[in-house]
Amino acid sequence: MKSKLIIAIAAMGIAVLFSSCAKVPQTEIDAATAAIQEVKDAGADLYVPEAYQALVDSMKSANEKVEVAKAKWFPNYTKAKEQLAVVSQMAVDTKAKSEARKVELKAETEAMIVEVKALVEENKALIAKAPRGKEGKEALEAIKSDVAVAETTVTEVEALLANGDLIGSNDKIKAAKEKATAIKAELEEAIAKKGKK
């Protein structure tokens, strides 16, 4: 009886020795991975690239910690779990930052669209006042074409914005604003020149 007990204890000891003490935190890994994918889908890699990169690096580091734990006789995933919790929180923060940046970019682009539209209208009004003679209409065609390019760009920007291309639309509207402002200066100079005569 005594010997059977000893055998049982030894067998249990061996079983315990060769079996893992803790399980891989798969739920936490899956949750963090899904959170990162969600952040990417929200465009964080475009709108807040540094924060997104930090998040990805942090996830990689967490994966490494999981493997470090798995490599041990008695795996302990506490550090990996802590890191995964940090990753999940970072994902939430990064998504929020991305959303905020998108709102900011959209508002900036929309404000610039209004500005450029106003500048285009001002320019059209200035063209009407610009020095013209018998054939002034034809002579101002070049400036009109310039204004038309700015106007077309605004339409393109609106389409880009509607398609969710916030960065492309922002860059394009900045160029259009620059153009419309330059045309306005050119027209004002011509009108001022005319006024001096």
Add this chain to the structure above:
Amino acid sequence: MGLGKKRIKWLIIVLLSIVFIAITVCVIIVSQRVLPTDDLRLAREAVSEAKDAEANVYATKIYNESVQMYDSAMVNWSKENSRFIVFRDYSRVISFAKRSKKKAEEAEEESIKQSDSLSKNVEAAFVSLAKKIDLYNKLFKNLPLPKSVFDAHNKSRMFLSESKIAHEKGKLKEAEILFKKADIYINHANSAAGKMLRDYFNDFAKWKNLANDAISASRDGNKVILVDKVAHILYVYQSGKAIRSFDAEFGPNWMAHKERNGDRATPEGTYHVASEKTHGRTIYHKALLLDYPNAEDRRMFALKKKNGSLSRSAGIGNLIEIHGNGGKGFDWTIGCIGLQDRDIDDLCRLVGPGTRVTIVGSIEPLSVITNGVDF
């Protein structure tokens, strides 16, 4: 039975000893094994630094290789970890991690090199494009160009602005794409405008003769008016020398010889002041009416009508004047020569009816006009 118990006891002792020895051996083996932790960390950091240096954009192939190797290292590490602890072998993991780090470093270096080179190229391209735009502004801006040409020029400027914004943001590839678009448009505009200018200068030899004749005619002390359409200058010559010059404006279609009524072109050839219109007799402050059309104009007009290049209903036009109300900064007349009011006042004091007026496209050859710039 007693022997059996003893045997079992010994058997257990032997078994436990074997297990103990096995465990000891395993512990020794495992403790001696180098884990790939540091190599993976270094590889990850190197990949991250390469990404910071935008190696994914400028050294894509090498960067992707480094990422793949890091991923392979992780996959292999996980695979090894799923094996029994004693039989795990991390050498492949370490090898992948080390190669990943090396590739990432190469990618970073290549990316810095490529982006520096691209940045320089884009900056050089901006300079080149600015020169082309400048060339357009200097040579072609005031030419009566078709709408498609100045549209192309304007689009080019817009793409250049977008390209500069992308460049400022460090998006060099995007800047390069936008710059190339700008370059295509400006090349189209400059090439079309350049062809127009070259074609116009086909008559240069004729203009040169006309101008030389006019200057010669002034050598006996007579005042002669010589108008250079490209330069937009009206000269008054006396004794072979330009004694005055005035800025002049023409019709929007000035880069052509007047052929018919309403073509808004300024005629080219030799004319004379037919009469002077003083203030009150013209809506353009003061005017010198020219004797357009001259005999040559009439001959050419009749010929063109005959060969069908002018419609049968076309009129030759008249009332070409040198008049005031100018100084508008663009070509606005219906074919006349517009001067500022104070300039027409001065001109009327210098010349009068009978004064010879020679109008030419240019008194300088195209190479001088373009200052040797190839276009």
